[in-house]
Every structure is written in C-alpha cells, then in structure tokens.
Amino acid sequence: xxxxxxxxxxxxxxxxxxxxxxxxxxxxxxxxxxxxxxxxxxxxxxxxxxxxxxxxxxxxxxxxxxxxxxxxxxxxxxxxxxxxxxxxxxxxxxxxxxxxxxxxxxxxxxxxxxxxxxxxxxxxxxxxxxxxxxxxxxxxxxxxxxxxxxxxxxxxxxxxxxxxxxxxxxxxxxxxxxxxxxxxxxxxxxxxxxxxxxxxxxxxxxxxxxxxxxxxxxxxxxxxxx
Numbered sequence: 001x002x003x004x005x006x007x008x009x010x011x012x013x014x015x016x017x018x019x020x021x022x023x024x025x026x027x028x029x030x031x032x033x034x035x036x037x038x039x040x041x042x043x044x045x046x047x048x049x050x051x052x053x054x055x056x057x058x059x060x061x062x063x064x065x066x067x068x069x070x071x072x073x074x075x076x077x078x079x080x081x082x083x084x085x086x087x088x089x090x091x092x093x094x095x096x097x098x099x100x101x102x103x104x105x106x107x108x109x110x111x112x113x114x115x116x117x118x119x120x121x122x123x124x125x126x127x128x129x130x131x132x133x134x135x136x137x138x139x140x141x142x143x144x145x146x147x148x149x150x151x152x153x154x155x156x157x158x159x160x161x162x163x164x165x166x167x168x169x170x171x172x173x174x175x176x177x178x179x180x181x182x183x184x185x186x187x188x189x190x191x192x193x194x195x196x197x198x199x200x201x202x203x204x205x206x207x208x209x210x211x212x213x214x215x216x217x218x219x220x221x222x223x224x225x226x
Contacts, residue, residue, distance in 0.1 A: 004032040005222040006069040007125070008062045011037045012050055015133055015189040016074050019197060027202045033219050038062070040075070051081035052110070059111055063118040070222055072125040072215075076132040077103065078170040085110040096130040096166035100211040103128045125222075127215040130166045134176035134193060138165035139208035140200040147196045148184035166209050 011017050020037035028035055040050065040058055055073065062071045077099055080087065086106025090099055107126040115124070129135070137144050141155040158179055162168045168176045180187050187193070197205075206213040 003224055004034055005219075005224045007033060007035045007072050007219060007222070008069060009035050009037045009072045009074055010040050010055065010058050010062070011074045012040055012076060012079065014039065015193060018190055018194050019133060020074065022194060023197055024202065028216070028219065031220050032224065033222060035072075035219075037074075050075050050079050050084075052084045052107075056111065056114065059120075059124060060115055060118075063115055063120055063123060067118070070123050070125060072127060072219065073107070074127050074129060076129040078132040078175055080128070096164070096211050097214075099130050100128050100214070125215070125218050128211075130211050131168060131170040132176055133189070134180055135165045135168050136205045136209055136212060137180070137193060137196050137200065138168060138176065139205045143199045144180075144196055147192065147199065148180060148187060150183050154183060164208065164210075166211050 009020050011020060017037040017039055020035055025035040025037075038058070040055060055075065059071055059073065062069075080103075084103065084107070086103045089106070090102050094102070104126040107128075108121070108124065111120050111124050111126070114120075138155065138159055141152050141159065145152040145155045158168065159165065165176075168174070168179065172178065177187075177189065184192075202216075206216060
C-alpha cells in the first residue's frame with residue numbers, strides 16, 4: 001500500500017485554489033495527504049460557473065486519468081447551480097451540517113451512478129463549503145477584525161446572530177463575503193481573504209467549523225495517509 005494519498009481537488013475559483021495551495025496543502029502534507037488544486041472547467045476559464053454537469057465532467061476526467069489517486073471537490077453552497085443533486089431537498093433553515101450531508105450524499109450518489117467503474121465510491125470525496133470560503137474567516141474574530149480594521153465586537157455580533165461561522169446566511173446581502181465587504185470596502189478574496197486565513201490557521205478553522213473539519217477528517221483517513 002502506498003504511504004501517501006494524492007488528491008486532486010476541483011475548486012470553484014482562484015481564491016479556493018490559493019487557499020488549498022498555500023494553506024491547506026502544507027497543513028496536510030504532514031499527514032501524507034498531498035493536494036493539487038484544479039479550477040473547475042477548462043484552462044483559462046474564470047471560476048464561478050458551478051453547474052453540476054460541468055463539475056461531473058471534471059470529476060470524471062481526473063478519476064479516469066490515474067487509478068491510484070483521489071478526487072475531491074471544494075465548491076460552496078452559496079454558488080452551486082440549480083442542477084446540483086440534492087439542492088432541491090435541503091430544508092429551509094437547515095443547519096450547516098444537514099445542508100452539507102444532504103448535498104454531499106446526493107453528489108456521491110450521482111457520481112457513483114456514472115463512475116463507479118473507476119471506484120468513485122472509494123476515490124471521490126465531495127465537499128460543500130457552507131456557506132462560502134469567507135465563512136472560515138469568522139473562525140477567529142480578533143484576526144478578522146484586526147485585518148479589516150473594525151472593532152472585534154462587530155465580528156462577534158455577527159457570529160452571535162448566526163450561531164457559528166458556517167451558519168452565516170447566504171443571501172445577497174448577508175453572505176459572509178458581503179458582511180465583510182460592508183465592513184471593509186477594500187476586501188479582496190484572493191489577497192485580503194487569503195492573508196486572514198493564514199493568520200487564523202487551519203486548526204482554529206477546524207475547531208469552529210464542523211463541516212470543514214469533517215472534510216479534512218475524511219481526507220486524513222484516506223488509505224495510505226497517516
């Protein structure tokens with residue numbers, strides 16, 4: 001058996017790609033899980049087109065390329081298309097864990113229906129970020145407040161209102177990214193967001209974000225990893 005697990009992570013866009021490459025991959029290297037982020041779609045395309053049909057094509061491509069690697073998925077609930085499996089069965093007001101379980105289970109079933117010959121049931125690890133990447137930045141109010149130059153209590157008030165970072169709602173005006181932008185107009189996902197994520201660290205995110213932690217736990221338990 002291999003002593004490591006190679007994982008191709010299909011991500012939504014440049015921010016998620018940088019997050020995996022610069023922060024998440026180094027963290028998992030020590031656990032013998034080696035991640036390579038690939039933006040969803042054809043080379044040169046921008047992120048944001050998160051239709052399931054498009055994602056399924058990419059998942060199939062990478063499952064078929066090599067039989068000794070794994071494929072994972074990092075897209076957010078806020079931006080997935082209406083064709084996504086399980087989306088129409090999510091109950092209004094469902095907590096983050098229930099949302100993720102519903103969507104990921106339906107995604108796995110849909111992928112296995114087409115790709116089980118390539119051992120998708122063992123080699124594919126779906127993940128839905130609830131609600132979007134910026135939710136992770138609320139894991140440490142002090143770090144976020146310092147980076148965007150606001151009083152820490154304003155960040156803590158948002159978390160208290162919603163209950164936990166991954167429960168910060170996904171409407172046009174109250175999504176995590178929108179809330180940060182309302183507080184700090186110069187916020188940029190791929191620069192400010194990544195810098196804040198580095199300051200917070202993966203362990204703190206895992207402690208505050210159970211859905212995110214569950215994904216990493218699954219990756220850590222892949223055959224060959226330690």
